[in-house]
Amino acid sequence: MELRFSEALMDLRGSATREIWSKAKKPGMISLGGGSPARESLPMKQLEEIAAEIFSDYTLMSRGYNYASTEGFDELRGQVLELAKTFGIEIPGLGLSNVMITTGGGQAIDLALRTFVNRGDSILVENPTYLGFLQVAQSYGAKLTGVEAGDNGLILADLEEKMIRHKPKLLYVVPTFSNPTGKTYTRENRAAIVELAKKYNVIIIEDDPYSRLRISGSAVPPLKNFDRENDCVIYISSFSKVISPGIRLGYAIGREEIIRKMTIAKQGADLSSSNISQLLVLRYLEKGLYYPVVERAIPVYRERKNAMINAIGKYFPEEFSHTDPDGGLFIWGAFKTPIDTAAMFDEAINRNVAYVQGQTFYADGSGINTIRLNFSNENPETIERAIKILGELSKETIAAFHEKKMPAAS
Numbered sequence: 001m002e003l004r005f006s007e008a009l010m011d012l013r014g015s016a017t018r019e020i021w022s023k024a025k026k027p028g029m030i031s032l033g034g035g036s037p038a039r040e041s042l043p044m045k046q047l048e049e050i051a052a053e054i055f056s057d058y059t060l061m062s063r064g065y066n067y068a069s070t071e072g073f074d075e076l077r078g079q080v081l082e083l084a085k086t087f088g089i090e091i092p093g094l095g096l097s098n099v100m101i102t103t104g105g106g107q108a109i110d111l112a113l114r115t116f117v118n119r120g121d122s123i124l125v126e127n128p129t130y131l132g133f134l135q136v137a138q139s140y141g142a143k144l145t146g147v148e149a150g151d152n153g154l155i156l157a158d159l160e161e162k163m164i165r166h167k168p169k170l171l172y173v174v175p176t177f178s179n180p181t182g183k184t185y186t187r188e189n190r191a192a193i194v195e196l197a198k199k200y201n202v203i204i205i206e207d208d209p210y211s212r213l214r215i216s217g218s219a220v221p222p223l224k225n226f227d228r229e230n231d232c233v234i235y236i237s238s239f240s241k242v243i244s245p246g247i248r249l250g251y252a253i254g255r256e257e258i259i260r261k262m263t264i265a266k267q268g269a270d271l272s273s274s275n276i277s278q279l280l281v282l283r284y285l286e287k288g289l290y291y292p293v294v295e296r297a298i299p300v301y302r303e304r305k306n307a308m309i310n311a312i313g314k315y316f317p318e319e320f321s322h323t324d325p326d327g328g329l330f331i332w333g334a335f336k337t338p339i340d341t342a343a344m345f346d347e348a349i350n351r352n353v354a355y356v357q358g359q360t361f362y363a364d365g366s367g368i369n370t371i372r373l374n375f376s377n378e379n380p381e382t383i384e385r386a387i388k389i390l391g392e393l394s395k396e397t398i399a400a401f402h403e404k405k406m407p408a409a410s
């Protein structure tokens with residue numbers, strides 16, 4: 001039978017990171033490709049104890065095993081608002097109607113897009129940005145335009161010029177420890193972005209799964225906190241990177257009318273996020289376990305990031321420039337020679353190391369010479385081994401590139 005797939009998915013490639021996962025299943029493979037938190041930092045013992053508690057409480061589980069409201073348990077939404085205060089979202093008047101629980105931050109992104117985007121609508125994104133966002137936005141038929149970024153955040157002149165030229169409905173940013181670059185926007189840059197969004201009537205999707213994974217430096221308030229009237233920023237975060245990705249819980253905080261529309265969109269998607277996961281996370285937060293687990297995880301991340309930075313210094317070619325982020329999960333780099341990191345990938349897999357070619361994170365398909373390296377997934381010794389292999393491979397690839405470019409001998 002002929003399969004008549006939807007136009008929405010017709011042109012979409014599978015996620016490069018998912019494809020890497022399937023190739024990286026080979027025995028002995030070292031993966032610098034994914035975005036998983038360190039296995040060692042997952043609070044498995046605590047979750048086991050909380051699960052035992054809640055599963056033996058039949059009154060509680062009569063809620064857990066049943067259907068529940070689409071926006072999530074009220075107690076959990078309340079806890080989320082309290083938690084959000086601790087990382088700087090302190091806006092007068094925020095209440096339960098401004099928050100919804102979602103199936104991971106990924107679903108909140110999808111619902112926000114579904115709420116706003118018609119085919120052909122324009123969306124601005126940082127260049128480069130989270131691949132998952134690019135894919136979902138493309139499936140809704142959005143026109144994506146990349147905004148240039150520097151060390152302080154988005155280049156404001158470029159942002160304003162593109163707001164005027166493209167009249168975007170949405171701006172999507174990962175302003176803290178970005179996926180893929182690891183960079184963080186300054187406070188001033190955040191305030192200015194929110195000003196511009198208000199001036200040009202653009203809704204901002206602020207995606208913030210990583211800000212709690214801070215290894216060094218001091219915290220910067222979310223963009224949401226510069227949106228004092230709770231007007232134009234939809235703040236999205238997740239329990240994936242701190243508690244567990246498998247729990248599949250995230251949340252969105254924003255204007256009541258927006259949250260209401262996103263809730264209607266969610267009804268058609270999954271009715272509600274897993275009640276059992278919600279009860280687990282609710283108990284977890286009520287017991288005050290969130291920050292202790294972050295504190296335990298940070299030294300693991302610091303050690304791994306430092307191992308990767310040191311190994312890059314030791315083994316990568318000098319022409320490789322890279323970020324040294326204060327947190328998150330990724331180091332991002334570019335080779336000065338325009339070698340194609342996608343073409344280098346299969347040989348890296350032959351040598352048992354996986355990474356993500358940077359091009360997949362660009363709305364305009366540029367960035368062939370860039371690469372994203374994850375430092376959370378492997379221990380320091382393995383990271384050093386993998387970076388040595390990639391360093392050697394990239395030197396060989398650069399040498400081959402220059403040989404091919406050299407004029408033929410007469």
Ligand SMILES: Cc1ncc(COP(=O)(O)O)c(C=O)c1O
Binds near residue numbers: 106107179209238250
């Ligand atoms: C920037 C960004 N946003 C959203 C997500 C989705 O995460 P989850 O759905 O597990 O919360 C990820 C996952 O890696 C991410 O890196």
